[in-house]
Amino acid sequence: MRKLLPPPGPLRPLALATLLSRVGNGLLMTISVLYFNRIIGLSIAEVGLGLTIAGLFGLLAGIPFGHLADRRGPRTLFVILSLLLSVLALLYLVIGTFWQFLVVASVIAILDRGSNAVRFALIAGVTQGSAARVSARAYLRSMTNIGVTVGAGLGAVALSFGTATSYRLMFCVYVVLGVISAFVVLAVPRVAPRPKPADGPVWIALRDRGYLAVSGLNAAISIHYSVIDVAIPLWVVDHTDAPHWAAALPLIVNAAGVAVLQVRASRGIVDTVSAARATRTAGLLLLASMVLFATASVGDAAIAIAVLAVAALVQTAGELLQSSGSFLLGFDLATEQAQGQYQGVWNTSTSVSSMLAPAVMALLPLGLGVPGWIVLGAWFALTGALFVPVVRWAAARQLVGSR
Incomplete structure (x- = not known):
């Protein structure tokens, strides 16, 4: 496991935060579609359509959120987005119609794609040079795979019970892991905002x-x-x-x-x-x-x-x-x-x-x-x-x- 961890420094808390959040992601990847279908009562077609529309909204988020990270600094913005993502997932526990599902899924998709762009900006801010940045992404991707695999295993436990309570408990676990991972990121040094160009286009x-x-x-x-x-x-x-x-x-x-x-x-x-x-x-x-x-x-x-x-x-x-x-x-x-x-x-x-x-x-x-x-x-x-x-x-x- 030590070989999978980055050297001591700002990447260590990022690796831990990535591991925790990806356990939650793997968990939801395993149970979410079945939860929406069997517990909420949405048809598979409705789930597919809702997630597709949400994904389209998410496409619009990366560039403006990334630009905001440049102007305001990525660390605090990433923590805020991570906390919002985690807390808003609780809304899945109270929705009951397709339109409610569509709204929640779209907002979460926007925050998710935006937070990914901010996360990459944070990696760029705490590393210097090509080799360091590639190595950082590699370490974090290893953590991602481990986390998703563990999360899928936890999700399989919920599937074995198949009850509404077991599904909802997994959403709560996802929220707890997301909140903890967000606060872990606070151990990463603050990255100063990028200076705004004096002239030229904004969306370079x-x-x-x-x-x-x-x-x-x-x-x-x-x-x-x-x-x-x-x-x-x-x-x-x-x-x-x-x-x-x-x-x-x-x-x-x-x-x-x-x-x-x-x-x-x-x-x-x-x-x-x-x-x-x-x-x-x-x-x-x-x-x-x-x-x-x-x-x-x-x-x-x-x-x-x-x-x-x-x-x-x-x-x-x-x-x-x-x-x-x-x-x-x-x-x-x-x-x-x-x-x-x-x-x-x-x-x-x-x-x-x-x-x-x-x-x-x-x-x-x-x-x-x-x-x-x-x-x-x-x-x-x-x-x-x-x-x-x-x-x-x-x-x-x-x-x-x-x-």
């Missing part, structure tokens, strides 16, 4: 074509995050001879691999050139893993299980490189005096990706079968290859703009 991140282009590529390749939890369960059950429990195998391999290896994988990412090259390699690994997932449909149960395990290992290797490259590019291509605003743009790109990914999974691997897996893999390989020239162009623009 939205005018930075190089950064926007790399953010777009990041959104395109980040679709791979939904392969494990969206496409694989249905693929295993409907298209392979593997037993149904094997649908969880890639998720377990991925979660464990990221938790243990993310920090180590990030050590070779030291500048925009190495980050772009790592992402190019990641695209090729993701192509290979998509081909392997496709071939799991050929052969008996034992072969399918073995192929799924190997495919998950290859996919995890690609994910480790892609995420490490993303950590550096999101920070290094940003203007230092507007890190919060730029992190809002980067966070929005990943939000767009997570919204589009389920449709891509339904259209390609689940809709077209084996050819769909090949097309998806080719998409990852092509997108990864584009990172090298596009990042070079964006870095050159940044260098010219700084003169």
Whole structure:
């Protein structure tokens, strides 16, 4: 466990806060849809529509909240947003209609996406240099995976009881963990507000074509995050001879691999050139893993299980490189005096990706079968290859703009 912790300093309380809050997130990820459906009485269609609309509102939050973090300082703002998120979750215990659900979910989505941008600005504020920031994101991502896994286990306990009381108790646990994690962040040194530029446009991140282009590529390749939890369960059950429990195998391999290896994988990412090259390699690994997932449909149960395990290992290797490259590019291509605003743009790109990914999974691997897996893999390989020239162009623009 010590190897998963950052060195003593401001990242230690951030790591603890991340672990606590992600336990709560994993808990709600496990029970929330069933709670809304079975306890509140919303239909699955209503839940899906409500969460989609809330997600659209959330897309609008990252950039303005990130800008606010630049002007006011990220630490206190992050604590306030974290406390609001935790307390507002209690409203889920008293809602009874779709419209009430939609309002609460939308407000929470706005605060959640905004707090993510502020969190990244806080990381940028308490670390100096590319290597330190990449390492920080890697440590925190390891904590995220551990926390979500533990939270999912707690949620499974509530599901085993299946009562309204057990579900509501989990929401209360989420709130308690969120409040504690928010106060833990107060142990992080205060980050001074960024000086306001004397002249020039306010929303500089939205005018930075190089950064926007790399953010777009990041959104395109980040679709791979939904392969494990969206496409694989249905693929295993409907298209392979593997037993149904094997649908969880890639998720377990991925979660464990990221938790243990993310920090180590990030050590070779030291500048925009190495980050772009790592992402190019990641695209090729993701192509290979998509081909392997496709071939799991050929052969008996034992072969399918073995192929799924190997495919998950290859996919995890690609994910480790892609995420490490993303950590550096999101920070290094940003203007230092507007890190919060730029992190809002980067966070929005990943939000767009997570919204589009389920449709891509339904259209390609689940809709077209084996050819769909090949097309998806080719998409990852092509997108990864584009990172090298596009990042070079964006870095050159940044260098010219700084003169």
